[in-house]
Amino acid sequence: MIAGEKLRLINGLDLAAVIERGKVLRQMETENLVAAHPGGYEDIKTLAADYGLSASEYSNTRDFCDVIFPYIENVLGQSIAIVWENIGKSKMREMVPILKAIITGDDPHSETARQAVVNILNDVELTAVVSNEPLDENTRIRTAVEILLEQGRSMTNRQLRNELRPTRMREVSAKYLSLPNGRH
Numbered sequence: 468m469i470a471g472e473k474l475r476l477i478n479g480l481d482l483a484a485v486i487e488r489g490k491v492l493r494q495m496e497t498e499n500l501v502a503a504h505p506g507g508y509e510d511i512k513t514l515a516a517d518y519g520l521s522a523s524e525y526s527n528t529r530d531f532c533d534v535i536f537p538y539i540e541n542v543l544g545q546s547i548a549i550v551w552e553n554i555g556k557s558k559m560r561e562m563v564p565i566l567k568a569i570i571t572g573d574d575p576h577s578e579t580a581r582q583a584v585v586n587i588l589n590d591v592e593l594t595a596v597v598s599n600e601p602l603d604e605n606t607r608i609r610t611a612v613e614i615l616l617e618q619g620r621s622m623t624n625r626q627l628r629n630e631l632r633p634t635r636m637r638e639v640s641a642k643y644l645s646l647p648n649g650r651h
Contacts, residue, residue: 482551489532554619583631
């Protein structure tokens, strides 16, 4: 219950909140606090939701803290705080499924994210071929992540979204119907 209350009290999507939330979630999981909770929760996601953490916040927090932040620090040797500050939380959240997929090799859930991953990795491979440089898997992943982080730094939210989701649903036009009683 104490860990759940910690989740409730950690508000916002700033870097400190994401990291603290990640620590609480990791503690809940490693100490199996879900099973010890008197609420009888079946899983950590349900418990977290009852303590105010939406499904997307839960997912983003886990992806940031378990995959993306460790990669940025340990492989790229960059400061998470500086990367977060230079990119911003909105763009970082926009990039989560793509960064995670590139780093882990797992397919993202959405087709647009899958296509963005394919596009970035194809660009990396094409550049290596054109420059006649060898490209092992670690270099391929590292370069793709660096490209994506640079896009996050240099692009506006809209530009990044358009880059990552080039095929959007077409706009739906509104139509008004005139009803017999003069209402629309």
